[in-house]
Amino acid sequence: MFEAPLPERLGYRIKCRLLGPPLTTARLHQERLSKTTALGVLSPDCISSSAYGPEQVLIELLPYAALAAFTLLLPITGVILVILLLLTLSYRQVVMLYTRAGGSYVVARDNFGPKIAQIAAVALLIDYVVTVAVQSAAGTVAVVSAIPALGPYSLEITVGAVLLLAYGNLRGLKEAGRAFAFPMYFFAGSIGVVIVVGVVKALLGSLDRIDPATLDGTVPIAHGDGLVMGATVLVILRAFANGGTSLTGLEAISNGVSAFKKPEGPNARRALVIMASILAFLVSGVSLLAHLTHATPYAAGYPSVISQEARIVFGSGTVGDVLFVVVQTATALILFTGANTSFNGFPFLASFVADDAFLPRQLRRRGHRLVFSNAIIVLTAVAIVLLVATDARVNSLVPFYAIGVFTGFTMAGLGMARHHQKARGRHWRRNMALNLAAGTTSAIVVAIFAIAKFTEGAWVVVLVFPTLVVVLIRLNREYRDEAAELRELGDAEADSEAVYSNHIVIVMVDAYDLATIEALRYGRSLRPSELRAVHFVLDNARAAILKRQWEASDLEVPLELIECPDRRIGHSTLELIARAAAPRTEISVLLPRRIYGSILGRLLHDRTADRIAKTISHVPHAVAIIIPFDASTRRGVLEGPVPPPARGRGGRAPSAGHRLPGYRRNRQA
CATH class of the missing domain: 3.40.50 (Rossmann fold)
Known part of the structure; x- marks a missing residue:
């Protein structure tokens, strides 16, 4: 029997050289994770937001409230922690109910229908894209805070980091195992030491305080030290909106419940509570140290507030320098790891939405290394465009961030409230009230952010968001029309002479x-x-x-x-x-x-x-x-x-x- 030669094309040979040999479909399986490993794998996006959330509050307050910004930081942080508590209680119910495929998209789809669910889909897709940009930019800030000479190359470093993450994920890099769990524990432990040592020094009266007036290159600081000087309601709302970025990534565990070992729901619920507790401790601790030390944000974005706190707490000298480098290394690792979570979350969400015929079906296809290559490429391209447009500045990226995040929280809370209203199970009134409160509060945050940050870039999301929802619904209508046409043609063919x-x-x-x-x-x-x-x-x-x-x-x-x-x-x-x-x-x-x-x-x-x-x-x-x-x-x-x-x-x-x-x-x- 003749067998025709099958020479491989040059492009395929290059792909194999760059990405490795193709993986067979039989290799496709999902590793179940213990609570400890899953917590480390799924929470970097959430935990790492403590590295820049409090700083974003100060950036908004200092130009208007002067040194009173360090006082206002604490009550704003308190409000953010209350919202964190509401959302945690709401998502505890989500992970128990949706143990196979959770997240706000599925909650909204099951309780409001597929069209309304596209609001959650767009919110999460935007969230994943901006997460790559924000986390990568913040990771670069951690690097240049330790090595200021690299500051002028921040954009290049950030884009390079995104491309490196994309390349690793195209090779089939998995977000599982101790390697990806380590940065979260490393960061939490390092910053935990900074907070504890700083508070002890403050109690002993040995904690130094910065005088922002003596610094060059900081963000604009108003003159005066009272709670006046333009500290209006709008300024406080804008600061609160900035601080809301501290809660990003809270939904990660609900999106990855199926990665837990059995019983998935209870294990995910425990991990969620632990993650929220760690986040609350870190955010409150970083805010408290900022209040005590007057660590001040810089216009260039570096050195960061958290790096200044570490420097003040550990002091100078050999030991202080080593500990400072350790903290900055931990911060950079968790921020870049947090960016990597989107390279797993975005492709899976896109494939899920494409399965429902609201996104192009090409996003469902697994590529050379059993990953959703098309979705990874789309995510990389959009994130890089966003970084270039904002010069990789975290403060410039924040207006794109919280609207998508809190819209997802809103859909999850309201969807669960609708579920309890229909199911009327045990304690359904209490559960419905809790989820309704979480969803309503998140909707208020979305409104605050859209209004307070409208002129700073939020207008882009306000316009793009509904446009994308309409586009997704229009794509679905096209798919449905095609399917109906093919069914009609099939019926006509069956009835005709064959x-x-x-x-x-x-x-x-x-x-x-x-x-x-x-x-x-x-x-x-x-x-x-x-x-x-x-x-x-x-x-x-x-x-x-x-x-x-x-x-x-x-x-x-x-x-x-x-x-x-x-x-x-x-x-x-x-x-x-x-x-x-x-x-x-x-x-x-x-x-x-x-x-x-x-x-x-x-x-x-x-x-x-x-x-x-x-x-x-x-x-x-x-x-x-x-x-x-x-x-x-x-x-x-x-x-x-x-x-x-x-x-x-x-x-x-x-x-x-x-x-x-x-x-x-x-x-x-």
Whole structure:
């Protein structure tokens, strides 16, 4: 038996070299994680927000409230912690109810329907994109806070980090195991030591305090030290909105409940409570140290507030320098790890939404290394565009952040309240009130953020958000219309006469070459009642040459020349089919398509076969068959006569055997 050689294309060989050999579908499985490992794997996005959340509050307050900003920071943090408590209690119910696939998208879909759920889908998709940008930019801040000489290259470092994360995930990097759990525990332990040592020093009266007036390069600081100087309600609301970024990532465990070992719900619930407790301790501790030390944000974004706190707490000297580097290393690790969580969350969410036919189906396809490669590439591209547009500044990215985050919280809270209203299970009134409070509070935060930060960039999200929701619903309508049309066509085909007495095969001839010969051979293999070769005359001189070559080849199928004075090949094809049509007759039109391996070859040749096939697809009882022929690997032009195909039994020519290239059918009954 003949086996045709199957040489791998250059592009595929390069892919294998860069990404590794392909993984088989049999390797696709999900590793179940213990509570300890799952907590470390799923919580970096949430826990790491304590590294920049309190600083964002100060950035908004200092230009208006002066040193009173350090006092206002504490009550604002207190309000944020109350919201954290509400959301934690709400999500404890989510992880118990949705143990296979949780998150606000599924909660909204099950309780409000698929269309309303697209609000949650868009919120989470935006959240994942901005998380990559914010976490990567904040991770770079941690690096340049330790090495200020790298500050001018912050954008380049951040983009490089995103590309490195994308490359690792395209290779099949998994967000599982101790390697990804370590940064969370390392960071929590390091900052925990900073907080404890700082508070002890404050109690002993040995904790230093910065005088912001003596610093150069800080954010603008108003003169005065009272609670006036423009500390208006709007300023406080804007500061609160900035501080709300401390709660980002809280939904991560609800999105990954299925990663836990059994029983999934109780294990996820315990991990969620521990994560929220760690976050509350870190956010309150960092805010308290900022209040005690007057660590001040800088206009350039570095050194960060948390790095200043570590420097003040540990002091100078060898030991202090080592501990400072340890803290900055831990901060950078968890921030970049937090960015990596989106490279797992975004593709899975996109595939989930695509399964519901609200996103392109290409996002459902697993790639070379069993990851959703298309979604990873989309996430990387959008995140890099966002970083370049904002110069990788965390403060510039914040307006894009919290609207998506808190919209997801809103949909989860209101969806769970709706669930309890319908199910009316045990303690349903209490649970409904709790979730309603969480959802309503989150909606208020969204409104505050949209209004208070509108002129600082939130207007982009306010406009893009509903637009994306409409786009997703429109894509779903297109998919539904296509499915309905195919069902109608299927019913029509089932009701129509399926047996044809005659089968006419027409080979469209553009040139006398191997592609045409292969099409003729395949046409014979269909055993038609009539086989025709047709050339539409656009150039009389070229048609005459083609006619002479055809007659000299001694092919048994005569070549028909049909005038096409208006050069509308598609229209002429329809006329040809109409003249050949008859009752109980099917017509197959074979369209040789020359394929060229080089980019130049593809640019120099059009896609006429595709256009003709699309035209034929609208004709009942007509079939377009495109027969590709790789002209880059086989001699494409015949210079002399070609002997007729050898005859088999019954006087019919056999098919082309191993020389016959693959073909694609484009059919409409």
